Amino acid sequence: MRAPQSRTKGGAVPSSEELHKRRGAAVARGVGSVLGAYVDRAGGGTITDVDGREWIDFAAGIAVTNVGNSAPRVVAAVREQVERFTHTCFMVAPYESYVAVCEQLNALTPGGFEKRSALFNSGAEAVENAVKIARHATGRPAVVVFDHAYHGRTNLTMALTAKNMPYKHRFGPFAGEVYRVPMSYPLRDGGLSGAEAATRAIETVEKQVGAENVAALLIEPIQGEGGFVVPAQGFLPALREWATAAGVVFVADEIQTGFCRTGDWFACDHEGVVPDLVTLAKGIAGGLPLAAVTGRTELMDAVHVGGLGGTYGGNPVACAAALAAIETMHELDLAAAARRIGATLADRLRAVAARDARIAEVRGRGAMLAVELVQPGTLVPDPAAAAAVSAACHAAGLLTLTCGTYGNVLRFLPPLVISDGELARGLDILDAAFG
Numbered sequence: 001m002r003a004p005q006s007r008t009k010g011g012a013v014p015s016s017e018e019l020h021k022r023r024g025a026a027v028a029r030g031v032g033s034v035l036g037a038y039v040d041r042a043g044g045g046t047i048t049d050v051d052g053r054e055w056i057d058f059a060a061g062i063a064v065t066n067v068g069n070s071a072p073r074v075v076a077a078v079r080e081q082v083e084r085f086t087h088t089c090f091m092v093a094p095y096e097s098y099v100a101v102c103e104q105l106n107a108l109t110p111g112g113f114e115k116r117s118a119l120f121n122s123g124a125e126a127v128e129n130a131v132k133i134a135r136h137a138t139g140r141p142a143v144v145v146f147d148h149a150y151h152g153r154t155n156l157t158m159a160l161t162a163k164n165m166p167y168k169h170r171f172g173p174f175a176g177e178v179y180r181v182p183m184s185y186p187l188r189d190g191g192l193s194g195a196e197a198a199t200r201a202i203e204t205v206e207k208q209v210g211a212e213n214v215a216a217l218l219i220e221p222i223q224g225e226g227g228f229v230v231p232a233q234g235f236l237p238a239l240r241e242w243a244t245a246a247g248v249v250f251v252a253d254e255i256q257t258g259f260c261r262t263g264d265w266f267a268c269d270h271e272g273v274v275p276d277l278v279t280l281a282k283g284i285a286g287g288l289p290l291a292a293v294t295g296r297t298e299l300m301d302a303v304h305v306g307g308l309g310g311t312y313g314g315n316p317v318a319c320a321a322a323l324a325a326i327e328t329m330h331e332l333d334l335a336a337a338a339r340r341i342g343a344t345l346a347d348r349l350r351a352v353a354a355r356d357a358r359i360a361e362v363r364g365r366g367a368m369l370a371v372e373l374v375q376p377g378t379l380v381p382d383p384a385a386a387a388a389v390s391a392a393c394h395a396a397g398l399l400t401l402t403c404g405t406y407g408n409v410l411r412f413l414p415p416l417v418i419s420d421g422e423l424a425r426g427l428d429i430l431d432a433a434f435g
């Protein structure tokens with residue numbers, strides 16, 4: 001049986017409705033999509049579907065296209081690279097761009113010490129490798145993670161991820177030696193200070209695991225899928241201090257927060273926290289699949305030759321894109337852009353919150369902002385309200401995402417090259433959707 005004609009084979013452009021039908025007959029149900037429309041093109045702050053409908057993009061492909069879709073430098077670099085060579089496998093025949101990306105990451109990530117990097121394909125793969133490296137370097141088995149954490153969908157990263165549905169449900173058994181401790185979640189932990197919340201987490205580790213058994217403490221400096229939870233000031237520095245004293249590798253998962261998203265190059269920069277290892281992906285390469293672990297040379301180089309790698313990790317096209325994306329972040333000062341976008345977004349969200357009692361909190365940093373919705377006057381999560389506002393945004397031409405352990409958080413992640421006009425239009429739609 002022949003497959004339906006696709007656009008890439010020169011056929012007429014099918015409608016979103018037709019594509020949705022074909023999808024139902026071809027794509028596994030377990031792979032969901034937020035939007036029912038099918039993309040034709042995207043760039044700046046908008047996405048256009050095959051029927052010509054346009055959405056203001058407040059998702060950036062889940063914090064990936066920080067430099068925008070098809071950013072000019074990225075397109076040029078990718079074009080040039082695909083004409084030279086598409087793949088040799090760095091483990092077989094190495095090339096400069098892999099080395100150059102590692103040099104960039106070693107220089108950009110927090111910490112003035114000597115570093116090394118290794119490249120992979122996805123965020124989950126980077127997290128898996130950070131755990132491998134920390135275990136190998138310390139000779140210890142345990143990994144400490146936090147409530148509401150999200151680290152991916154592979155077997156080990158499902159174990160590291162907190163939320164059952166949809167990420168873990170009936171996919172077990174999971175990898176062992178993973179221990180979960182309480183997070184600092186100011187809205188929901190009775191206002192514990194950062195130091196108090198850190199003490200609570202550390203006491204749990206010491207009682208239930210024993211510091212001497214812990215290879216790594218793995219934390220998102222601002223939680224992503226878990227609800228854009230920003231820990232109280234002092235929480236991360238206190239954990240960092242404990243990890244140093246206990247010989248535990250402090251791993252910052254900056255996969256969602258990294259590459260200018262939060263108004264700094266990395267979210268750890270905000271409180272001057274210096275991780276031993278950082279996991280990176282998403283915004284690193286302007287939309288091409290690339291991920292990395294970067295960290296202290298003595299940890300990274302503890303692993304024997306051949307212990308790290310993979311067929312596609314650090315693919316030359318993705319590396320070319322990463323170098324161009326990083327250059328664009330410097331050139332356009334996208335960290336400053338994130339702060340500007342964040343200030344505009346936060347002002348408008350606070351104005352909406354002032355008149356809408358369902359909004360318990362506006363939180364986040366830079367262009368990584370969210371509102372948590374509750375039943376008014378309580379902390380009872382209201383996921384239905386989040387879904388309804390999000391659906392109203394989609395219908396009116398704004399692409400938004402929800403997240404959170406309770407599904408009651410609306411999050412906003414515009415590309416950092418969104419224009420002021422696009423941002424204003426998006427905010428008008430959002431404002432009306434709350435109405």
Ligand SMILES: Cc1ncc(COP(=O)(O)O)c(C=O)c1O
Nearest residue numbers: 122123124150151152224255256
């Ligand atoms: C903090 C964090 N870690 C890990 C991952 C997993 O990355 P990937 O989907 O590229 O495997 C994500 C993805 O959303 C993430 O936000």
